[in-house]
Structure formats: structure tokens, C-alpha cells
Amino acid sequence: MISESSSNSNDKNSNLSEPTKIDGGANDDSDTFNGGADSSELSRRIFLKLAGVGIAAGVAGGCDSTFGGLKPSGGEGWLPAQYNVSGDFPVQVRGRIPIDPQNPSITRDNQKCILCGQCVEVCSKVEAVMHNYELPIIDDIPCICCGQCTLWCPTGAITEVDDSDLLMQAIENPDLHVVVQTAPSTRVALGEEFGLSVGTNVEAYQVSALKQLGFDKIFDTNFSADLTIMEEGTELVKRVKGEKKAPLPQLTSCCPGWVKYCEYFYPDLVPNLSSAKSPMTMMGAMIKTYYAKKSNIDPKKIFSVAIMPCTAKKFEAIRPEMNHSGIKNNDPSIRDIDLVLTTRELAKLIKRKGLDFLNLPPAKYDSLLSEYSGAGVIFGATGGVMEAAVRTAYHLLAGDPPKFLFNLEPVRGLAGVKEAKLNIPNVGGIKIAVVSGMHNTHKVLERVRENKSDWHFIEFMACPGGCISGGGQPRSAVPPSDSVRTARINALYSADEKATIRLSYENHEIKAIYKDYLGEPNGELAHELLHTHYGDRSKNLTAKNKKGSNKEK
Amino acid sequence: MSKGVLVNLTKCIGCGGCTVACKMYNNNKWIDKRAPASGENAQLADENWTIIKKFKLYKNGNTQVWRFVKNQCLHCQSPSCVSACFAKALQKKDNGAVVYFPDNCVGCRYCMLACPFKIPKFEWNKAMPVITKCVMCYGRMKENKAPACVSVCPESVMKFGDRDELLEEAKVIIKNNSMYVKHIYGEEEAGGTSWIYISDVPFEKIGFNTNVVKKPLPIYTSLYMKCTPIFGAIWVIVLTAFYFITKRRNVIKNESCELSYKKSVDECADNKLSQEANTVKSDDVFVNAGQKKRRK
Ligand code: SF4
Ligand code: SF4
Ligand code: SF4
Numbered sequence: 001m002i003s004e005s006s007s008n009s010n011d012k013n014s015n016l017s018e019p020t021k022i023d024g025g026a027n028d029d030s031d032t033f034n035g036g037a038d039s040s041e042l043s044r045r046i047f048l049k050l051a052g053v054g055i056a057a058g059v060a061g062g063c064d065s066t067f068g069g070l071k072p073s074g075g076e077g078w079l080p081a082q083y084n085v086s087g088d089f090p091v092q093v094r095g096r097i098p099i100d101p102q103n104p105s106i107t108r109d110n111q112k113c114i115l116c117g118q119c120v121e122v123c124s125k126v127e128a129v130m131h132n133y134e135l136p137i138i139d140d141i142p143c144i145c146c147g148q149c150t151l152w153c154p155t156g157a158i159t160e161v162d163d164s165d166l167l168m169q170a171i172e173n174p175d176l177h178v179v180v181q182t183a184p185s186t187r188v189a190l191g192e193e194f195g196l197s198v199g200t201n202v203e204a205y206q207v208s209a210l211k212q213l214g215f216d217k218i219f220d221t222n223f224s225a226d227l228t229i230m231e232e233g234t235e236l237v238k239r240v241k242g243e244k245k246a247p248l249p250q251l252t253s254c255c256p257g258w259v260k261y262c263e264y265f266y267p268d269l270v271p272n273l274s275s276a277k278s279p280m281t282m283m284g285a286m287i288k289t290y291y292a293k294k295s296n297i298d299p300k301k302i303f304s305v306a307i308m309p310c311t312a313k314k315f316e317a318i319r320p321e322m323n324h325s326g327i328k329n330n331d332p333s334i335r336d337i338d339l340v341l342t343t344r345e346l347a348k349l350i351k352r353k354g355l356d357f358l359n360l361p362p363a364k365y366d367s368l369l370s371e372y373s374g375a376g377v378i379f380g381a382t383g384g385v386m387e388a389a390v391r392t393a394y395h396l397l398a399g400d401p402p403k404f405l406f407n408l409e410p411v412r413g414l415a416g417v418k419e420a421k422l423n424i425p426n427v428g429g430i431k432i433a434v435v436s437g438m439h440n441t442h443k444v445l446e447r448v449r450e451n452k453s454d455w456h457f458i459e460f461m462a463c464p465g466g467c468i469s470g471g472g473q474p475r476s477a478v479p480p481s482d483s484v485r486t487a488r489i490n491a492l493y494s495a496d497e498k499a500t501i502r503l504s505y506e507n508h509e510i511k512a513i514y515k516d517y518l519g520e521p522n523g524e525l526a527h528e529l530l531h532t533h534y535g536d537r538s539k540n541l542t543a544k545n546k547k548g549s550n551k552e553k
Numbered sequence: 554m555s556k557g558v559l560v561n562l563t564k565c566i567g568c569g570g571c572t573v574a575c576k577m578y579n580n581n582k583w584i585d586k587r588a589p590a591s592g593e594n595a596q597l598a599d600e601n602w603t604i605i606k607k608f609k610l611y612k613n614g615n616t617q618v619w620r621f622v623k624n625q626c627l628h629c630q631s632p633s634c635v636s637a638c639f640a641k642a643l644q645k646k647d648n649g650a651v652v653y654f655p656d657n658c659v660g661c662r663y664c665m666l667a668c669p670f671k672i673p674k675f676e677w678n679k680a681m682p683v684i685t686k687c688v689m690c691y692g693r694m695k696e697n698k699a700p701a702c703v704s705v706c707p708e709s710v711m712k713f714g715d716r717d718e719l720l721e722e723a724k725v726i727i728k729n730n731s732m733y734v735k736h737i738y739g740e741e742e743a744g745g746t747s748w749i750y751i752s753d754v755p756f757e758k759i760g761f762n763t764n765v766v767k768k769p770l771p772i773y774t775s776l777y778m779k780c781t782p783i784f785g786a787i788w789v790i791v792l793t794a795f796y797f798i799t800k801r802r803n804v805i806k807n808e809s810c811e812l813s814y815k816k817s818v819d820e821c822a823d824n825k826l827s828q829e830a831n832t833v834k835s836d837d838v839f840v841n842a843g844q845k846k847r848r849k
Contacts, residue, residue, distance in 0.1 A: 070654045070656050070657065071654070071655075071656065072652045072653060072654055072688055072691050072692070073579075073652075073653045073654070073655050073683075073685065073686075073688055074578070074579040074602075074653075074687075074688045074690065074691065074692065075578060075579060075690065075691070075692035075693070076579065076580040077576070077577045077578045077579055077580035077581075078577060078578065079574060079577055079578050079701055079704070079705070083574075083698075083701070083704040083705055084698065085698065086696055086697040086698050087697060087698075088699065088713065088714070091704060091705075094704070094705055094706070094707055095568060095570040095705050095706055095707025095708070096568050096569075096570045096573070096707065097568060097707075098566045098567050098568035098569070099568075101592060110569065110572075110573060110583060110585070110590070111583050113570075113573050114577070115570055115573055115574055115577065115705050117707070120707050130566075130707070131707075135563055135564045135566070135708065136563040136564065136618070136620070136753060137566055137567075137618075137619060138616075138617075138618055138619070139609070139617045139618055139619050140619075141566065141567065141619075
């Protein structure tokens with residue numbers, strides 16, 4: 001009897017089934033454990049026994065995962081396919097770019113990042129920033145603020161730093177006179193945000209929308225592009241003639257992404273940068289001096305906004321150098337530009353305000369700082385600055401430019417590096433080059449560095465294709481495609497073609513501003529307000545040696 | 554073979570990709586308001602198994618430098634958390650990973666006290682909290698894949714491999730390049746860790762606990778914690794013995810009842826009743842609370 005009942009109690013099954021059946025149902029008395037017990041007592045016993053068995057098995061089995069299928073923590077999520085390989089084979093496209101939380105131009109929502117590696121691709125291979133400096137880093141997360149990553153990031157994790165709330169606060173502030181300027185490229189891309197085909201020119205609707213948003217004055221950066229040409233073209237002529245003691249080739253300085261790149265990677269060539277400011281900051285300086293004076297407005301009360309195709313412009317606006325209007329007004333705290341919004345932010349604002357963009361009444365820019373020549377329009381395309389500058393430089397050196405300068409084929413198109421040679425009477429051959437996409441800079445600048453170049457003037461734009469495909473433009477193809485770029489570029493060239501005036505120096509408002517206010521191009525006041533100098537960022541970064549990589553070019 | 558990871562801190566650019574990978578692969582939440590996963594205020598937390606902490610410091614006198622430090626479980630060679638855990642919820646695997654089995658965890662949090670690097674975290678915000686920590690992507694390691702954070706790093710800051718080989722590699726690197734501090738963190742700390750670090754700035758300046766003892770820590774805890782399973786075993790034996798004794802006593806009683814023909818049937822029945830009452834009493838001692846509930 002004893003042995004029978006003990007074996008019974010050790011059998012797990014006996015706990016779960018009717019004990020009477022196991023014992024043949026006759027010998028109730030012998031089953032001390034279950035016999036005659038009611039069901040609540042049964043469970044108590046089961047509990048105790050199971051606990052005993054559990055402890056025993058746990059101790060014996062070491063609670064290993066082999067026992068009872070225990071699951072270790074972690075591993076419930078996923079990673080993109082490229083990371084799911086065994087062994088230590090290299091993963092080509094991986095990781096993501098670093099973004100300083102203090103970056104004025106771009107930001108990232110970590111929760112949306114899927115580590116696809118696209119930002120690294122564009123940053124390191126198109127813009128040649130990431131992976132192009134030595135490690136360890138010094139005291140900066142190198143970034144030229146171009147914003148191309150915002151166009152490549154498939155999930156939209158990387159975006160521009162959104163300043164639209166600051167803008168609305170300024171507009172709603174009755175004490176502020178809010179003035180806005182719009183870059184050449186925004187008008188050929190903004191429509192894409194409202195369903196128009198890529199490359200539609202919506203200049204008049206954009207002005208109308210800005211009026212509806214509550215801006216007090218709307219000026220056109222195309223005007224200050226003409227102004228830039230006057231200053232930069234004159235500077236080039238002076239360098240060529242030896243009147244200005246500055247090295248050749250002259251390098252353009254209107255792209256803030258490129259300027260920062262030069263400061264990081266080619267600090268020795270900073271003296272080659274044109275001292276002329278960019279169209280945006282020239283306009284900023286004019287608004288708070290010339291316009292303020294003309295309209296009798298206290299420059300301190302002017303809030304100067306720029307709608308740009310570019311995230312680097314947000315960085316340029318806060319560069320310490322860009323307060324020439326402040327210095328002129330004896331208050332260095334006055335900035336040339338107070339706020340920069342990208343094309344995308346403008347589109348978001350228009351949508352937020354519920355404006356029926358496509359049915360807005362077409363409107364015109366305000367006069368004084370808005371008339372533009374065809375040369376100013378094409379600033380937004382790669383090669384455009386060069387073409388515009390050459391038209392004016394030719395004029396300054398040899399009189400009216402010939403026909404072919406109105407369609408300078410060799411510098412048009414999407415090639416990363418373009419070259420041309422012009423024969424200018426009395427001067428001889430002038431050699432020019434055009435570069436877009438910072439990975440192309442090395443091919444050109446290593447030669448300049450080694451003094452093996454005979455270029456006189458080189459245009460640089462950080463974004464492939466120029467500002468029309470800038471980091472602040474609508475994401476009409478992700479990543480941006482050449483067809484989108486070409487459509488936008490064509491829109492600019494056709495605007496140039498249709499323009500009645502195609503030479504910066506023929507722009508009436510340009511003539512007026514020199515006559516009424518600035519005096520001479522490169523003159524004293526022009527220098528004070530429209531020129532600047534750039535710095536050296538090489539102490540913040542150790543550039544990788546690029547020598548030898550493009551020897552043959 | 555025990556695996557490890559060599560972290561070369563001089564290469565980290567602070568992108569935070571590794572923290573994203575960890576969260577993606579392990580399905581952990583973003584709790585940046587409570588505890589950012591990267592930046593100057595980065596903090597390990599229940600949902601942050603790894604962080605990238607930014608340090609601004611001076612190198613060689615007055616050059617300011619930024620350094621980013623990846624933190625996660627170091628997967629000690631002889632982990633104190635494992636020896637502190639009597640429930641065997643934390644286990645050191647042959648491949649080097651210190652793995653956590655939440656189903657075993659009783660929530661005592663001894664591991665948190667035992668860890669010299671303060672790695673295990675408790676899910677204070679959850680209704681059914683458990684411990685959380687980096688498990689070196691044990692699931693991936695079993696498939697011969699590098700941990701998630703290691704795989705995604707764009708600057709190859711981390712290298713996954715055989716710990717002994719990595720240690721040799723680290724020695725060569727710091728020997729041949731004067732930039733490096735002549736110390737491999739994790740070679741000996743806490744008796745050696747699976748994750749080892751090299752750096753160009755002193756470890757104590759970038760948040761490393763350089764006071765941690767070099768001896769394997771579990772020596773201190775294991776002496777008594779080791780006894781836990783034995784106690785468990787003895788407990789089972791004692792209870793079983795009790796059970797047999799009680800049972801045998803009753804059986805003998807019953808048998809004597811059956812044998813004595815002279816005793817009346819009623820007497821025998823009485824005997825049985827009292828024996829049942831006994832059982833209930835002894836049960837009460839153990840399942841008092843449960844019983845009360847059930848009787849309500
Ligand atoms: S492109 Fe966007 S999603 Fe992809 S890794 Fe970069 S930030 Fe993350
Ligand atoms: S090894 Fe895995 S669990 Fe540990 S920190 Fe890296 S990604 Fe997270
Ligand atoms: S992914 Fe690599 S480079 Fe980026 S923060 Fe992590 S360790 Fe540093």
C-alpha cells in the first residue's frame with residue numbers, strides 16, 4: 001500500500017485526473033492525499049506539489065533555455081537587410097550621418113531613422129564631407145549644411161530646422177516691419193508642392209501667397225543676384241587686370257555650403273574666394289540700409305526674411321560676419337537677415353494657412369529691390385552664376401557681349417565639372433570652370449593648390465545641379481533625380497530667354513541703387529555693405545589628404 | 554569560444570546610429586524626454602540599453618576636443634550580476650554574452666546592486682516590471698552575426714570577434730600609435746570584460762569607472778550566492794520528507810485500524826476524519842493567503 005501511494009503522488013498525472021479512477025475507485029481509504037477531499041483542497045495540493053516540482057526541476061536544469069523554452073530578452077525588432085549577414089563581410093551602405101543638435105540647418109527625428117545609410121551615401125560621396133576628414137574628430141561635427149540629406153532620407157527623418165513658427169510670431173508682432181525676399185529657384189519648384197508639374201514657374205502666385213501670409217514688403221533676390229554680378233564681375237576684372245591684390249582664380253562665394261566647405265577643406269584657398277557677399281545677404285544689407293532710409297523705417301524694426309531653396313542659408317544668416325547693415329547703423333546686433341525659410345517650409349505655411357495656392361490672384365514684387373535681368377534668374381542653375389558674371393565681365397572689359405554669351409552652352413547642363421575658354425578682345429583668353437557637388441571640387445582644387453591651373457574664375461555650388469536642387473527644395477523625387485533637376489533648370493533658362501533685359505548692368509533698379517546710394521561697384525560704400533571675408537575652419541577638422549586622387553585632370 | 558567587441562573610441566563621430574540599431578532590433582522605445590539615448594545628457598535606462606555620451610574636454614593642455622563614448626553592458630568574463638541572481642535569470646553564455654531570461658526573474662534587483670558598472674535597469678514605469686540590459690544581441694550572435702550596434706556603425710568604431718584576438722589587436726594598436734592612452738579598459742577591470750575599449754583621452758575623463766577592482770568581482774558574492782541552489786535542493790528534500798512522514802504515520806494508523814477487527818467501523822471512520830482535519834491544518838500554514846482569497 002505504501003509503495004503504491006507514494007508512486008502515485010510522484011506521478012504528475014495523478015494530480016490532474018480523478019484519483020478515484022487511478023485507484024480503481026474501490027480503495028478510497030488508502031489514498032491519503034486525495035481520498036474524500038473536496039475540489040478546493042485539491043487545488044491547494046496541486047499548487048504545493050507543482051511548486052515543489054518547479055523548484056526541483058529549476059535547480060536541476062539550471063533554468064536553461066533548453067528547459068521549458070525560456071526566451072532571452074531582446075531581438076523582437078528588425079534591422080534593414082544589409083545588416084543581417086553572418087560573418088564579418090563588409091556592409092557597404094550603413095549607418096547614418098552625425099548631426100549636431102546645435103546645427104542651424106538640419107535636424108533629425110531619431111524615431112523615424114531606419115539606418116538605411118542613404119544620408120551617409122550622399123554626404124560622403126556627393127558632398128565629400130563625411131568620411132573625408134580624419135578621426136578622431138576635433139571639436140565640431142563637420143557639416144556644410146547643404147541639406148542634401150534631407151532630400152535623400154527616405155523616411156523624412158532628416159529635415160530642415162523648422163523656423164516657420166518664428167516667422168508667424170514676427171508677422172503677428174505689430175511692431176515689426178516684416179520684409180521678405182525670394183531666391184531665383186523657389187519659383188520653379190514651389191508649384192510641385194501643389195500638384196503642378198516639375199519646373200512650373202509660379203513666380204506670381206508665390207508673391208501672392210506671401211502677401212496673403214502677411215508680409216509687409218516682398219522683394220526679389222533676383223535683383224540682388226544682379227547686384228552680386230556687378231560686384232563680383234567687377235572684382236574679377238580687377239583681379240585679372242591686377243588692380244586688386246588677390247590671387248587667381250577667383251572662386252565664387254554665393255553658395256554658403258561651398259564657402260563652408262572651402263573653409264574646412266581648402267583654407268589655403270580662402271583668399272581666392274570672391275569677397276562679394278551672396279545675393280541673399282546683399283539684399284539683407286540693402287533692406288536695412290537703402291530701403292530703410294528710402295522708406296524712413298527704423299532698421300531695428302525691420303524683420304528681414306528670406307525664402308531660399310537652401311538649408312545652408314540658415315547657417316549663412318547667422319554667420320557672425322553677416323551684420324554689415326548693423327555696423328552701418330551703429331548697432332552690430334542688427335543682422336542682415338533675421339530668418340531663413342526653405343521652399344518646403346513656405347509650402348507648409350501656405351498649406352497650414354489653407355491658401356488655395358493655384359487660385360490665388362497673380363501678384364507682382366514690390367519695386368525698389370525687385371527688378372531683375374535674365375542674368376539674375378539663372379543664378380539658381382549650375383553654371384548660371386558663371387554665365388551671368390561673364391556677360392557683365394565682358395561688358396566691363398570689351399563692351400557689348402556677343403550673342404553666344406547669352407547661351408553659354410559649355411557651362412550649362414548637369415555635368416559635375418564644366419570648363420570653357422573665352423577670347424575677350426584686349427584681354428585674351430579667359431578660362432572658366434564650373435563645379436557642382438562638392439565631391440567634384442577635388443578634381444579642380446588640387447590643381448589650383450599645386451599652381452598647375454590656368455583658370456581665372458571658378459563657380460562652385462554644393463548641390464548637384466545648383467540651387468534648383470538645393471537642400472530646401474520640394475522632395476519631388478527621393479533621392480532627387482536628374483529629370484527633376486533638368487526640368488527646373490530649363491524653367492530658369494526659359495525665364496532668362498523671355499526677359500527683356502538679360503544683362504545685370506542694364507537693370508534699372510541696379511543703376512538707380514548705384515546712382516542714389518552705393519556709388520561705384522566695388523566702391524567704398526559697396527565694400528562696406530556688400531563685401532566680406534571668410535575664415536579658416538581647418539582647426540576644427542583634419543581633412544583627409546586628397547592629393548594624387550585626381551592627378552590626371 | 555568567447556566573443557568580444559573592441560571599441561575604438563577615437564573613431565566615434567557621435568551619429569548615434571548604434572543607439573537606433575539597438576532600439577530597432579530590440580524593440581525598445583524612445584524615451585528622450587526622460588533619458589536621451591545620445592548627447593551630453595545621455596543616460597542608460599530601461600529602454601536605453603546603449604547610449605552615446607558626449608564629452609567636451611581638453612587634450613594636451615588647451616585643445617578642446619569632443620569625444621563620444623558608447624556605453625552598454627560590458628559582458629564581464631565573470632559577471633557579478635550572474636552570481637547575484639539566484640533565479641538564474643542572468644546567465645553567462647559560452648560565447649561571452651551575459652543574457653537575461655525575464656521569465657526566470659523574480660524582480661529582486663540584486664543584479665542592479667551587484668553590477669560594478671550599473672548596467673541592469675528596472676522598468677519602474679511598467680505594471681509588470683522586469684530587469685533590462687544589453688544582451689549583446691544574443692540572438693544575432695547565435696547566428697554568427699555581429700551585435701546590431703556593431704553592424705551599423707558607419708565608422709567601424711566597434712569590431713566583433715574572438716575576445717583574445719581583439720585584445721592582442723588592441724595591444725598592437727596602442728603600442729604603435731602614441732595617440733592612444735596606454736590602457737585597455739576591460740582587459741582586467743572586474744576580472745576582464747568581453748567589451749574592451751581603447752581611447753586617446755584618459756578613461757576617467759570620459760565617464761569610465763577606473764576604480765573598479767581588477768579581481769573578478771563575483772568572488773565576493775559567489776561564496777554565499779552559490780549556496781542558493783543547494784538551499785533550494787535541501788528545501789525540496791525537507792518538504793518531501795515531511796510529506797512522507799505524515800503520510801506514513803496516517804497509513805500506519807489506517808492499517809492498524811483495518812487490522813483490528815475488534816474496533817468498530819465507526820472508530821475507523823473517526824480516525825479518517827481527524828486525519829483530514831490534520832491535512833487541512835498543515836495546508837493552512839502554507840497556503841493561508843490563497844485559501845482566504847478562495848473562501849471569500
Ligand atoms: S537617410 Fe534618414 S533614415 Fe536613412 S540612415 Fe540617414 S537619417 Fe536614417
Ligand atoms: S549588443 Fe545588441 S543589445 Fe547590446 S547594446 Fe548593442 S545592439 Fe544593444
Ligand atoms: S554608430 Fe558608430 S560612429 Fe555612430 S555613434 Fe555609434 S559608435 Fe559612434
